Amino acid sequence: MIHRGGIRCFDGDSPVLRWSRMSRPYPSPSPGKPRDAGVGRVLHVVPYFSPSEAGGGIREAVATLARAQVRAGWHVTICTTDVGTPRSRRAPVEIPGLEICVFRNLFNKLAWDDITIPLGLASWARHHAHAFDAVHLHGHRHLGAWWVARARRPSPYVLSPHGTATRIERRIGLKRIFDRAAGDGILQGAARVLAVSDVEASQLLSLGILEEHIARVPNAVDPESILPLPGRGAFRKRHGIPADAPVVLFLGRVTRNKRVDVLLRAVASIPKVVLVVAGPDGGEICNVRGEAALFKVSSRIRITGALDTERRREALADADVLALPSEQEIFGLASMEGLLAGVAPVVSEGTGCAERIRAWDSGWVIDAGSVDALRNAIEEALHDPEERRRRAALGAEAVRAELAPASVAARILDIYREVAR
Numbered sequence: 001m002i003h004r005g006g007i008r009c010f011d012g013d014s015p016v017l018r019w020s021r022m023s024r025p026y027p028s029p030s031p032g033k034p035r036d037a038g039v040g041r042v043l044h045v046v047p048y049f050s051p052s053e054a055g056g057g058i059r060e061a062v063a064t065l066a067r068a069q070v071r072a073g074w075h076v077t078i079c080t081t082d083v084g085t086p087r088s089r090r091a092p093v094e095i096p097g098l099e100i101c102v103f104r105n106l107f108n109k110l111a112w113d114d115i116t117i118p119l120g121l122a123s124w125a126r127h128h129a130h131a132f133d134a135v136h137l138h139g140h141r142h143l144g145a146w147w148v149a150r151a152r153r154p155s156p157y158v159l160s161p162h163g164t165a166t167r168i169e170r171r172i173g174l175k176r177i178f179d180r181a182a183g184d185g186i187l188q189g190a191a192r193v194l195a196v197s198d199v200e201a202s203q204l205l206s207l208g209i210l211e212e213h214i215a216r217v218p219n220a221v222d223p224e225s226i227l228p229l230p231g232r233g234a235f236r237k238r239h240g241i242p243a244d245a246p247v248v249l250f251l252g253r254v255t256r257n258k259r260v261d262v263l264l265r266a267v268a269s270i271p272k273v274v275l276v277v278a279g280p281d282g283g284e285i286c287n288v289r290g291e292a293a294l295f296k297v298s299s300r301i302r303i304t305g306a307l308d309t310e311r312r313r314e315a316l317a318d319a320d321v322l323a324l325p326s327e328q329e330i331f332g333l334a335s336m337e338g339l340l341a342g343v344a345p346v347v348s349e350g351t352g353c354a355e356r357i358r359a360w361d362s363g364w365v366i367d368a369g370s371v372d373a374l375r376n377a378i379e380e381a382l383h384d385p386e387e388r389r390r391r392a393a394l395g396a397e398a399v400r401a402e403l404a405p406a407s408v409a410a411r412i413l414d415i416y417r418e419v420a421r
Contacts, residue, residue, distance in 0.1 A: 009082070009102045040133030041075040042416065047116040047142045049080040049100070051090055051308070057252075057333035058162045061219040062138055063095065068220060068409035070097035077132070079144060081105040081118045103144075114171065116142050125151035134416035139164050140186040141178055149186045156191035156419040158412075163330035165193075166203050168257060191419035194412070197352030200330040215415055220408035221336045221399050226313060229341055235276075235314035239302045245274045246382050249319035249343070251312070251334035252326070255282030259325045259348075259369065261291055266325075266375035268295040273382070278315055280306040316341035321381045321388070327368045329353055335363070336403060339395030344388045346377045356402075362395025 046062045066076045077099040084090030089108055094100070103118035110117075121144050129135060129151035137145045137159045149157055165187065167175045175183070187193070187207065192215045195201035204214050236243060248267055252258055260277055261284075267275045275297075277288060285303060292298045307315060316322075322338035322345040332353025335345040339362055347353045348368035357363040364381060366373040381388050 009104075040416075041077070041131070042069060042134040042136060043129070043132040043148070044076065044078045044136045044138060045144050045148045046078065046080050046138040047114075047118075047144055048083050049078060051084070057219070057331065058138055060225070060333060061160075061162065061331075064220045064222045064225070064405050065409055065412065066098055067095060067222070068405035069413065071406065072409055072413060074413065075099075077101060079103065079118075079121060079124075079148070081116050081144075083108060083116065114141070115174075116144065118144050122147040122151075130155060133420060134158065136160065136412075136416075137186070137190070138162060140190075141175060141183045145186055146182040149189060153189075157189075158192045158194065158415060158419065159187065159190035160194045160196075161187070161200070161204070162196070163200060163328070165200070165207055168328055192415050194415070196331045197355055199350065199352045199355065203330070217408060217411050217415070218403055219331050219333065220405040221333065221340070221403040222405050223340050223400060225309065226316065226337050226340045229313050229317040230310075232317050235311070235318040238314075239276070239304065241274050241276075241302065241318070245272055246270075246320045247274050247276055247318055248321045248323050248378060249276045249315055249338075250278065250323055251307075251315070251337070252279045252324065253282040254279050254284045254288065256284055257326055257328045258282075258284070259327055260284060260288050262325050262369060262371055262374060263323050264288060264291050264297070264301065265295065265371045266323075266378060267300070268297045269375055270379060270382075273300065273378070275301045276304065276315060276319070277301065278304045278307050278312070312337075313341075316343055319343050320385075321346060321378055323374070323378065324348070324351075324353065325366070325368070325374055326351060336395075336399050339363075339392055339399050342389065342392045342396065344381060344392040344395070346374065346381065356398070357395070360395050360398040362391045362398065 044062055044066055048059050050059050050063055066078060069076050079101045082089040082102050083105050086109055103121045106117035106119055125148045129148050135148060135152050135157040137157055139145060139162055140159055141164060193204055193209055193213055194215050194217050195204055196218050201214050201216055250260055250263060254260055254277060264275060267273050292301045322343045324332055324335050324345055324347045326348055329351035332347060332351060335347055335353040338345045345363040347357050347365055349365055350368055354365045358365050364377040366377050
């Protein structure tokens, strides 16, 4: 049942620019009704896709889910853009079994302010949105979601906000304008809104989404995205970190709500500890560098930028503690990856990852924004490596059991079938 997949590239309303091992076109099924044995076609709409440096954990969550749905026998298409870095465009990675439709983004630089304008997608959606048994939007505050949702009506669609339902971080005024024009309608019009944690479910309820329209389904985490780990030492050598220096690792987009400033202050008062800040800049890197100079710890901080899969594995292999002191984190993929790698995390109370870390007894949960609490937790973890290993092992077992891609995909496929009835 698995088709060969491939990549289509579009530039405005022009014909396909490149074909890559495409399967033959699928016959158009009856809208809303899977063809046989519950198997059908699903369209995922996401503004960024790997290897883009934009989008954070969203692009990884979509890729993991899509691969699992292909393995379950569904035909999967992904609509995305060619956003790569602030200065370049990148074609998405080809994934066996997935059809990826890539639309040229009008202004690549604006994508880093979460503004994507995929040329030709509106026309494509008008012709194809009803040919799918299920449509799954990822994020609601982008033009791709608006065009596909509008073209899809009156057939249902499913929405995963991925923590973006509320207006946070940058461009609050612009987000408010978009919400009035389209975003609120997309959010309220979804047949089901998927919440990856109780924290996100509470956000959705506060926005007026009915409880019966909310489905609590976590993101899937694929152990193969992290394991096997390379041997220790490669990351330290590459970044000039002494072999005996304790390493505290931050993985994620460096934005204000991630509170890397709190982490830096906590680490500054722990001798010999090296802080690694790994992730694309979300507007806070300059502030982090300034605070490092202010606290005279510039020699003990490494700012790496975004890491590809292999470098990410190397960083986890050499880390002693993973710290995610974010004040607004509805899932926390990095903490789950850390557990799989044997690195116990320190996370903030009131976040989606804290729900699981506490339930699994697999790390440390501290008060958000507290430098003292964060420092104490890091020191406790560093001074007791046996306890770190015990907690990480418990968490790794729980990740494999509760966040397995096959089981998460099965739950979401059931939701597609439910809303199609």
